[in-house]
Amino acid sequence: MNLEEFMSVLIWDYMWGLPMVVLILATGFYITVRTGFFQFLGFKTAMKHAYNSIFKKGTADHNDTGVLSPLEAMSTALGTTIGVGNIGGVASAIAVGGPGAVFWMWVAGMFGMIIKMSEITLAVHYRSKDKNNEAYGGPNYYMKKGIGAELNLKAVFKVLSALFAFGFLLGYFINIQTYTVAEAVGNTFDISMVTVGVVYTVALYVLISGGLRSVGRFASKLVPFMCIFYLGSGLFIIARNITALPGVIGLIFQSAFTGTAALGGFMGASISLAIKTGMARSVFSNEAGWGSAPMIHATAKVDHPVKQGLMGIFEVFVDTFVICTITCLVILCTGQWSSGLDGATLTLAAFETGIGSFGRIALALGVFLFGLTTSSGVYAQMEVVVRYLVGESKLKNAVLAFYKWTYPIPSLAMVYIAVYMGYPGTTVWLFSDFGTALPIFANIIALFILTPKFTSLLRDYKARYLGQGKVDAGFHVFYEKEEDEAVRGMN
Numbered sequence: 001m002n003l004e005e006f007m008s009v010l011i012w013d014y015m016w017g018l019p020m021v022v023l024i025l026a027t028g029f030y031i032t033v034r035t036g037f038f039q040f041l042g043f044k045t046a047m048k049h050a051y052n053s054i055f056k057k058g059t060a061d062h063n064d065t066g067v068l069s070p071l072e073a074m075s076t077a078l079g080t081t082i083g084v085g086n087i088g089g090v091a092s093a094i095a096v097g098g099p100g101a102v103f104w105m106w107v108a109g110m111f112g113m114i115i116k117m118s119e120i121t122l123a124v125h126y127r128s129k130d131k132n133n134e135a136y137g138g139p140n141y142y143m144k145k146g147i148g149a150e151l152n153l154k155a156v157f158k159v160l161s162a163l164f165a166f167g168f169l170l171g172y173f174i175n176i177q178t179y180t181v182a183e184a185v186g187n188t189f190d191i192s193m194v195t196v197g198v199v200y201t202v203a204l205y206v207l208i209s210g211g212l213r214s215v216g217r218f219a220s221k222l223v224p225f226m227c228i229f230y231l232g233s234g235l236f237i238i239a240r241n242i243t244a245l246p247g248v249i250g251l252i253f254q255s256a257f258t259g260t261a262a263l264g265g266f267m268g269a270s271i272s273l274a275i276k277t278g279m280a281r282s283v284f285s286n287e288a289g290w291g292s293a294p295m296i297h298a299t300a301k302v303d304h305p306v307k308q309g310l311m312g313i314f315e316v317f318v319d320t321f322v323i324c325t326i327t328c329l330v331i332l333c334t335g336q337w338s339s340g341l342d343g344a345t346l347t348l349a350a351f352e353t354g355i356g357s358f359g360r361i362a363l364a365l366g367v368f369l370f371g372l373t374t375s376s377g378v379y380a381q382m383e384v385v386v387r388y389l390v391g392e393s394k395l396k397n398a399v400l401a402f403y404k405w406t407y408p409i410p411s412l413a414m415v416y417i418a419v420y421m422g423y424p425g426t427t428v429w430l431f432s433d434f435g436t437a438l439p440i441f442a443n444i445i446a447l448f449i450l451t452p453k454f455t456s457l458l459r460d461y462k463a464r465y466l467g468q469g470k471v472d473a474g475f476h477v478f479y480e481k482e483e484d485e486a487v488r489g490m491n
């Protein structure tokens with residue numbers, strides 16, 4: 001058994017096996033029912049809130065503290081999700097799981113909207129503030145305060161928190177962003193992938209050297225442009241191949257429940273593999289349930305957690321049902337899905353087929369920029385976990401400095417290893433699936449446990465801002481400072 005075969009068995013049979021799929025779908029369905037199907041009935045509210053944040057410059061609520069404006073937080077989180085996962089990850093899902101993976105990506109997205117809303121809301125509610133009065137939060141924080149302190153389930157908190165932190169920090173060693181960029185740019189311009197990786201790493205150092213605020217400003221300016229460019233190019237290709245669209249839609253639904261037989265260079269896929277790859281790549285792309293985006297959103301200056309939580313619905317919708325769907329339809333409509341290619345090279349080939357060499361070149365450059373927003377966003381997310389682990393110890397500044405200046409190195413090393421060992425893109429993406437499984441498992445369980453808290457926050461938001469129900473004057477919108485102090489020493 002070679003490495004790819006071993007990783008495939010480990011990931012698709014165990015880490016992303018039936019228990020994980022059932023856990024995600026069951027939790028998503030549970031939160032959906034408890035919230036009265038809010039991701040559907042409240043969809044208009046979420047879109048309106050996102051629109052106002054974007055076009056009114058995301059003005060912050062002045063009565064609260066934080067690091068980023070709501071727009072900067074959303075752009076940073078969205079810039080992290082819209083990137084290599086959409087370009088390389090979605091293509092890899094089709095290459096492994098067939099067209100049916102697209103359907104299961106949509107299913108995961110429907111539940112992902114409410115899952116992401118809940119984890120963002122909880123992260124803002126339970127966030128903490130450092131000595132500089134800057135807010136930080138995420139799964140480790142709401143596990144500690146919500147499960148460990150409020151529910152007094154200290155053992156459960158410790159297990160889930162440790163599992164999440166360990167799994168999430170695996171991303172420090174298993175990071176495929178640089179590889180995907182190097183693959184796309186190197187193949188397009190006939191440049192060594194290692195050379196591209198070095199240039200990309202230098203650019204990333206420049207970006208993260210300014211800290212979270214620098215990342216937020218960069219993302220808020222670049223992400224809207226990237227989305228418009230990618231969307232426009234994709235729709236143009238689909239329009240040129242509009243006659244193939246009905247057959248492609250039919251193939252997606254048929255393959256979702258029957259599997260896909262081998263065609264041309266395509267390996268063929270079972271129903272099970274379509275479900276697993278579709279859901280895995282959906283989570284990697286939109287980050288719903290991963291616990292990553294809440295770390296960025298927790299820094300937003302808002303006066304109610306649900307206000308920022310609404311951004312989660314918008315992000316998953318844009319990422320999965322717009323950007324990812326465009327990628328899938330371009331690949332399928334152009335017929336490149338059965339070419340035998342995978343990862344970013346598959347998407348690049350589809351764009352080249354659709355609009356010529358210019359499309360491939362423009363997308364390759366776009367991948368470079370997409371990658372920067374993704375990598376810098378992941379850097380900011382991991383920093384939150386590092387901050388949580390070191391606390392206010394004397395080594396805090398030294399540890400954070402070490403993390404900042406070493407963060408890009410493992411990702412660059414993966415490029416070198418993949419090139420030297422001759423690993424294909426599908427094998428490299430298996431490492432990514434390995435790195436996402438553990439934190440998702442821990443975080444989804446935590447969200448299930450804390451669903452009553454999320455529903456109470458949503459109920460309060462509806463009463464305060466939508467006129468639905470009576471406002472409870474005694475309800476605490478944010479975790480109380482006194483309670484925050486009580487759990488500081490909890491390990």
